[in-house]
Amino acid sequence: MDVHEQGEDIIQQLEALNDYGPFLENLRELDNSSQLVERACEFLIEATNFLNASLEHLDKPAFRRAASESWVMSKESFEGARKRLDEQVERDVQINLFKWIKQNKVDRILSSISVDASYREKQQQYSARRMPNIGQWVLNNDNFREWERKRPTDNAKVLCCTGLPGAGKTFIASQIVTHLEEKRFRHAFQNPEGKIGIAYIYCSIADEGQQTAIGFISSIARQLTELPFPRPNPLMGDAESFYNSYSYQGRIPGLSEYKSLIRDLLHRLDHTFIVVDALDECTEYDENHMSVRDTFVKTLLSFDVHLLFTSRHVGAVDSLKEDAVRLGAYFKAMEISPLPDDVKSYIDWRINDEQHGSTHLQRWIENGNLSRDEIINGILDKYSGM
Known part of the structure; x- marks a missing residue:
């Protein structure tokens, strides 16, 4: 070269x-x-x-x-x-x-099971706005502990948490979901092959026109399929079979097919927890006059799972209890009534928090109209008289 x-x-x-x-x-x-x-x-x-x-x-x-x-x-x-x-x-x-x-x-x-993935965003929003340790008493409550620990055998296990408007039921539901997700993580750490299914629905009067029983059930089916542990996901086989059974034919699955899918998933799960917040805000009938709330509740009661509902004191709760008892399900009720210390901590947080604080309360204090203690004591007096 x-x-x-x-x-x-x-x-x-x-x-x-x-x-x-x-x-x-x-x-x-x-x-x-x-x-x-x-x-x-x-x-x-x-x-x-x-x-x-x-x-x-x-x-x-x-x-x-x-x-x-x-x-x-x-x-x-x-x-x-x-x-x-x-x-x-x-x-x-x-x-x-x-x-x-x-x-x-x-x-x-997953999208073929349900296109709705907003449940995760709602849980994140409520978790971000939830104060630490507020409502811890719920997790320590005997009724909650019994509901959580004792595995359903042949019927659903129902805990109905009722409370007045503004009692913090949605934040309690969010806290329970977080608690269950942490439980699932610990369970997977101790038992890599262990499988705990968790699904949750946040009902809202704002979504009343969009609520359908099949929409709720399909969302639950998707959430149960999205199992984070173990890897590879042992539930994807059932989900793929469900997908293949109708997708190539251009068919839309019906409620009975979703129920069948959920039952297949439940057979592979060690425990399954389903949380439904604001049952009272679940619409009774859709635009086609088809039953929504009654169909949704009865479908859930047909599964051997841990079911938790939050609601105001309305007829929907009475119907839930009647259906649960008629189907032989375990049923317990628990009142959501924040402790005075929780109420005080929440008001204090609303006064002082920069992101979630109330500008009205902050302005009253800045203008000297009311002191912090006067606001807290005034709201506590109103609350204790409810």
Whole structure:
């Protein structure tokens, strides 16, 4: 190899190195395998060694610039590192493509069960607005503990939590969901094969026109399918069978098919907890005059699961109890009535919190109309008289 050929060879290698610049600059931001990072580091080391050897080689006089053994070895090492990096990138692309295809399939299956994924957002919103330790008494209540611990046998196990408007029932429901999710995490840690299903529905009068019994049941089916532990998800097989049974035929599954799917999922779960907040805000009939609340409740009562409802004192609660007793389900009632200390802490939080505080209360105090203690004591007096 003459001097001219050597120079061209070095230039070609440098141009090849330049092609890897954007990839190496963004390597830290890529969520890739440790093998890819290892190959990239090896490539950089060999590239540095090759550049140093090339500089030393070019620094020699032309008549002494025969291809030295060290320069040739450095070039070969550099080319070998580049080849191994290219191969690893190709493998990672294939792996990530497979993961994307698999996740895309999972998303497609879940969306076929229910397109509604707003339950997670609602839970996050209520959790963010919930004060720490408020309502802890509910989790320590004997009725709640018995409902949580004793596994249903042949019928549903129902705990109905009733309270006045503004008693904090929705925040209590949110706290119970968080408690159950933490329980599931501990259970999975202690028993990697253990499976606890959790689903929840937040009813709202604002969504009254959109509520349907099949919409609620399909949402519960999706939530139970989205089991975070263990991996791989052992419930996806049932969900995929459900998906295949009607998707290729262009059919829309009915309530009976969703009930069948949920029963299949329940057989694979160790415990299943379903929380329904604001049953009183669940519409009685949809726009087609089809029963919503009654169908929804009776469907839930047909499963061997832990069921918890929150509601105001309305006829829906009486109907729930009658249906539960008639079907032989376990039924207990619990009153949601915040402790005075909880009420005081909540008012104090509303006065002082920058994000969720009440501007009206804050303005009254700033203008000297009322003191903090006067506001708290006044609301406590009103509350105690309810």
